[in-house]
Amino acid sequence: MDAYRCIVSKREVRSFLPREVPEETIRRILKAGRWSGSSVNRQPWHFVVVRDRERLAALSRFGRFSGHVAGAAFAVALVARSSRDLFDAGRCAQNMMLAGWSEGIGSCPATIQDQDGARAFLGIPEDRTLVTVLSFGYPDPRASHPIERVVRRVIVGRGRRPLESMVSWEAFGR
Amino acid sequence: MDAYRCIVSKREVRSFLPREVPEETIRRILKAGRWSGSSVNRQPWHFVVVRDRERLAALSRFGRFSGHVAGAAFAVALVARSSRDLFDAGRCAQNMMLAGWSEGIGSCPATIQDQDGARAFLGIPEDRTLVTVLSFGYPDPRASHPIERVVRRVIVGRGRRPLESMVSWEAFGR
Secondary structure, three states: OEHHHHHHHOOEOOOEOOOOOOHHHHHHHHHHHHOOOOHHHOOOEEEEEEOOHHHHHHHHHHOOOOHHHHHOOEEEEEEEOOHHHHHHHHHHHHHHHHHHHOOOOEEEEEOOOOHHHHHHHHOOOOOOEEEEEEEEEOEOOOOOOHHHHHHHHHHOOOOOOOHHHHEEEOOOOO | OEHHHHHHHOOEOOOEOOOOOOHHHHHHHHHHHHOOOOHHHOOOEEEEEEOOHHHHHHHHHHOOOOHHHHHOOEEEEEEEOOHHHHHHHHHHHHHHHHHHHOOOOEEEEEOOOOHHHHHHHHOOOOOOEEEEEEEEEOEOOOOOOHHHHHHHHHHOOOOOOOHHHHEEEOOOOO
């Protein structure tokens, strides 16, 4: 897929087909995260890949709106060195999600409210930060996930603010 | 450019040719940021584009290692709603940098230590967060920027840790 088209067409997907993603493809996605830039090339991340169906279901319960993780083909818990690494973690996550999208694989970050529960479940060391859990899988074209329906149609929609509302030239507000 | 190739080949570029980037291309890059996903589609960002040569030089002095901003064709100061938006800001920044890279435009985030100075200079409202300044421009193949030479050859290199060192399966450390 063309890079620019991949970037501007990427949408969050929360409803997945019950179809496995080949391990080779998972590794391609992880490598896309690996090649992300980071401040002084610290590469402050670790990826915990979860594929076990029961563990995906358990993992999905640590966030309020993370039910989509249960139906994912796999999830990547994105672990950072510290809470100062959130910007770099965002870059890394975007690389992985775009790499998936370029092969027709949808994804969505899940915010984890029950940090203690998820950290214990995943065995994350005390000095690391669990940033987010990314779900991945082939999109279900019926988009049956209730959250997805709500998010798309009611709460926020899938559109974006006009470019002019988010751009200034030379100084803020100009 | 192929999306996956764009993602895994992207490197930080700090040395730029003295060549303008057409405004149409700048807008394509901004649109790539605009289409980034964000938590509940909040789109918590604002882009302050700086092209004026003297303002780029001034902006470059607010960070310890941000000299590359002075030589950029343009810079994007990435402003977020709050410090809780750093992960989404990272996703958005990566979209813009990859969109540039797909058209042969290099980029690098500059961490801004003198936040008060940069915020006043850019006119950023008190309730917003200045996340980073992204420099953009056509790469100088001679890579003459001193920081670039140092970063590449001495301090950190441009490589990445082996994938296996940053991946676990099912739980951290496995």
